[in-house]
Amino acid sequence: MTIGGVVQALREGVGEALPEPEVRVRTVGVAKPREIEELWVDLGREALPSAVDALLKLAPVHFSVISGRDAGEEIELLYHLAVGYGTEGGEVLLTLRLMLPKGDLWAPSLCGLIPGAETTEREKREFLGVEFAGLPDTRNLFLPEDMTAHPWRQDDEETAGLVRRTVKWEERDGDT
Amino acid sequence: METRKQVYQIPVGPVHPALKENLRFVFDVEGERIRNVDVNPGFVHRGIEYMGMRRNLIQVLYLAERICGICSISHPIVLTQAVEQAAGIEVPPRAQYIRVIVSELERIHSHLLWAGVAAHELGFDTLLHLSWKVRERVMDILEELTGNRVDYAIPMFGGVRRDITPEQHPKLFEMIRYYRGLFEELSDTFLRDASVEARTRNVGVLTAEEAHELCAVGPVARASGLRKDVRQDWPYLVYGDYEISALTPEDYGVAVHGDVYDRIIVRLLEVAQSLDLIEQCLRDMPEGEITSIPKIPALLAQLKKAEGEGIGRHEAPRGEVIHYVRLEAGVEGPVVWKVKAPTYSNLMPWRPMFRDQEIADIPIIAASIDPCMCCMDRVHVVRKGTREEMAKEDLLRLSWEKTRRVCG
Numbered sequence: 025m026t027i028g029g030v031v032q033a034l035r036e037g038v039g040e041a042l043p044e045p046e047v048r049v050r051t052v053g054v055a056k057p058r059e060i061e062e063l064w065v066d067l068g069r070e071a072l073p074s075a076v077d078a079l080l081k082l083a084p085v086h087f088s089v090i091s092g093r094d095a096g097e098e099i100e101l102l103y104h105l106a107v108g109y110g111t112e113g114g115e116v117l118l119t120l121r122l123m124l125p126k127g128d129l130w131a132p133s134l135c136g137l138i139p140g141a142e143t144t145e146r147e148k149r150e151f152l153g154v155e156f157a158g159l160p161d162t163r164n165l166f167l168p169e170d171m172t173a174h175p176w177r178q179d180d181e182e183t184a185g186l187v188r189r190t191v192k193w194e195e196r197d198g199d200t
Numbered sequence: 201m202e203t204r205k206q207v208y209q210i211p212v213g214p215v216h217p218a219l220k221e222n223l224r225f226v227f228d229v230e231g232e233r234i235r236n237v238d239v240n241p242g243f244v245h246r247g248i249e250y251m252g253m254r255r256n257l258i259q260v261l262y263l264a265e266r267i268c269g270i271c272s273i274s275h276p277i278v279l280t281q282a283v284e285q286a287a288g289i290e291v292p293p294r295a296q297y298i299r300v301i302v303s304e305l306e307r308i309h310s311h312l313l314w315a316g317v318a319a320h321e322l323g324f325d326t327l328l329h330l331s332w333k334v335r336e337r338v339m340d341i342l343e344e345l346t347g348n349r350v351d352y353a354i355p356m357f358g359g360v361r362r363d364i365t366p367e368q369h370p371k372l373f374e375m376i377r378y379y380r381g382l383f384e385e386l387s388d389t390f391l392r393d394a395s396v397e398a399r400t401r402n403v404g405v406l407t408a409e410e411a412h413e414l415c416a417v418g419p420v421a422r423a424s425g426l427r428k429d430v431r432q433d434w435p436y437l438v439y440g441d442y443e444i445s446a447l448t449p450e451d452y453g454v455a456v457h458g459d460v461y462d463r464i465i466v467r468l469l470e471v472a473q474s475l476d477l478i479e480q481c482l483r484d485m486p487e488g489e490i491t492s493i494p495k496i497p498a499l500l501a502q503l504k505k506a507e508g509e510g511i512g513r514h515e516a517p518r519g520e521v522i523h524y525v526r527l528e529a530g531v532e533g534p535v536v537w538k539v540k541a542p543t544y545s546n547l548m549p550w551r552p553m554f555r556d557q558e559i560a561d562i563p564i565i566a567a568s569i570d571p572c573m574c575c576m577d578r579v580h581v582v583r584k585g586t587r588e589e590m591a592k593e594d595l596l597r598l599s600w601e602k603t604r605r606v607c608g
Contacts, residue, residue, distance in 0.1 A: 089540035091538035139413050
């Protein structure tokens with residue numbers, strides 16, 4: 025798989041709305057050095073399913089995980105996908121970036137396209153409070169069943185209180 | 201009663217999930233058949249990413265090493281890759297070879313450890329003792345090279361912390377010869393043993409399609425016939441120089457079944473593959489520096505100034521590990537640190553593996569993905585609408601009884 029092929033598939037899936045993708049290059053190898061390119065693409069959440077659908081039609085896609093962070097007024101989600109496994113050096117690492125406003129915090133679920141997305145979507149739901157439209161199972165996965173806090177949110181008072189109590193209990197200087 | 205007895209005697213092999221970690225399964229069973237499973241992890245969730253985001257990067261590196269005792273080089277290797285990309289730090293060639301050599305030693309010890317656990321769960325404790333006895337050789341080498349049997353503290357941002365000296369080379373070559381000499385014996389005891397085959401063939405089947413859709417990784421994906429291996433697909437360090445091939449049961453000359461037996465084949469083949477890689481790396485490794493920034497205060501200062509994001513990936517013994525980091529200038533630690541371990545990707549594939557299997561097979565199927573955060577400490581079996589609890593000792597007993605039945 026090549027960077028060009030992945031960009032073309034994304035263009036076909038998303039249409040003209042696709043912003044210019046960023047290509048990052050790293051050099052690997054010692055005896056036979058080569059340049060490995062990876063793609064970083066900003067997407068609107070509405071365009072996510074059609075973009076992923078286009079990739080699935082192009083080549084075998086491995087969906088690794090979603091990374092996320094609280095960026096103040098917005099939540100950033102990064103979908104790490106590897107397109108085209110199965111051949112030597114044939115995989116393109118692709119990161120799709122979504123910015124979601126905290127006031128309207130949802131993203132479309134990819135479980136209909138890639139059933140294996142369920143674990144990571146459930147994790148983002150509990151840790152960042154992002155709702156995934158179409159996620160079949162919305163129970164907490166890693167956190168206790170009754171925990172309502174979202175530990176990776178900067179504005180989460182429940183987690184902050186939990187940490188303060190733990191630090192006090194351990195009677196040592198906390199770092200939060 | 202009679203029907204239940206017949207179902208109970210189907211000769212498929214149970215193995216044991218006592219991997220000393222916590223995970224809860226809720227099975228729906230009909231008679232002795234599992235109809236559905238719900239996996240509840242999180243009992244050993246330590247909030248490591250949360251902790252990491254409040255520490256400086258060098259502390260995070262040591263924390264990463266403690267994500268998993270078995271994969272204790274995989275996580276640091278991935279974190280260093282991600283941070284080196286974000287901060288633009290070069291890694292000297294010799295350090296890249298050393299990282300690969302230690303990674304492959306880890307793969308050997310991890311697969312042999314798994315083989316022993318699997319044998320124990322099947323009730324073949326002689327095989328457990330054999331596997332773990334021969335595993336000691338690679339543990340001794342790891343101790344010789346790094347000073348530790350686990351948590352090797354080898355990778356550092358910009359290189360590695362210890363060199364491999366010329367005096368150590370003969371010991372490594374001798375270890376390679378030792379394991380090559382054992383390969384036939386291990387293949388015989390695991391793959392050409394009727395009892396092992398009876399208890400693992402067609403047990404916990406994951407088809408290639410399911411493995412693909414559920415994003416399975418590592419030996420689990422390869423045993424289902426997917427040629428998926430980060431070392432092959434996405435070259436990093438010096439793996440690209442050697443043009444690694446993902447190994448499936450076809451490389452052993454048999455058809456792919458995607459069952460527990462195939463997962464044994466793949467892991468055994470990978471031990472041999474790792475030996476070849478270590479040998480090649482030792483021969484090709486150039487002389488030179490092992491780190492580009494030897495002074496830790498200088499390294500910390502550079503990391504504090506760094507701004508950017510990076511991804512690291514590695515094929516750990518159990519499958520793909522990926523880390524994402526985001527660094528901001530003036531902040532000592534990562535602003536974002538996301539860790540994805542192999543078992544995370546292999547949670548979903550458990551569902552089709554368990555479907556329509558027997559209760560006595562739960563231990564071996566659970567263990568067959570080599571779970572990193574899992575032990576059947578508490579299994580809740582929903583039977584006739586009521587909930588019973590089965591401790592792992594009960595499951596182990598069921599598993600052993602089945603071996604005796606199957607093997608007469």
